[in-house]
């Protein structure tokens with residue numbers, strides 16, 4: 001069953017800026033607000049986790065992402081108990097997440113996405129770099145995921161608390177342990193984030209109200225990891241928009257927002273933009289005489 005995900009993260013229409021007004025002097029991404037300013041709700045489509053993994057982990061790259069998806073990387077009230085405090089700078093509201101927290105979150109997602117890509121492409125050589133079969137002098141054996149930022153024992157002969165049954169794996173294989181490692185990573189993230197399931201009444205084109213089960217992530221990281229889980233479970237094929245907007249879209253029929261299998265752009269707007277770009281290139285190719293000669 002496809003999970004219905006409802007996310008209403010806020011995006012400041014006035015944008016964001018990095019501020020170091022916090023007590024710890026760490027740079028934090030804060031929303032620019034004014035009296036009666038406009039807030040829109042973030043549209044975090046299924047492919048948003050892939051866009052996030054692509055984010056250039058610099059102040060500019062993160063600011064660009066936040067301008068589209070919002071700044072609520074995690075629950076500020078949940079973590080610090082001081083949600084949305086005015087930090088003393090007029091027009092800048094809230095402490096926001098630190099640059100380090102953003103960079104860590106991007107690196108974490110990137111690691112998950114790389115593992116997923118390796119699994120999908122059946123890149124056995126690449127997977128061998130992170131899936132390691134080990135043996136101890138006492139004869140115990142295990143297979144672990146050894147990534148850049150994360151180490152995780154997938155299966156062990158001596159114990160299987162929270163791990164996969166060792167005997168279900170063929171020694172030396174990497175694909176299945178990699179799939180387990182990815183599943184364990186996503187589950188670990190989902191457990192650590194606040195995602196509240198609840199019932200809601202929906203009309204859904206019918207006259208009768210229908211009850212539906214919704215998952216309501218409360219922050220950006222939660223919704224992106226949940227989207228990742230959904231894409232994985234659905235086996236959806238994702239494609240990057242060719243118009244350079246940075247978005248990814250599903251091309252598997254039935255996935256939310258799915259486009260046709262031959263689509264190369266995420267939206268009609270981007271299709272138009274790509275067409276214009278191509279027309280421009282064509283024009284230049286056809287009229288070399290217009291170029292200034294050296």
Ligand SMILES: [Zn+2]
Nearest residue numbers: 241245266270
């Ligand atoms: Zn696009």
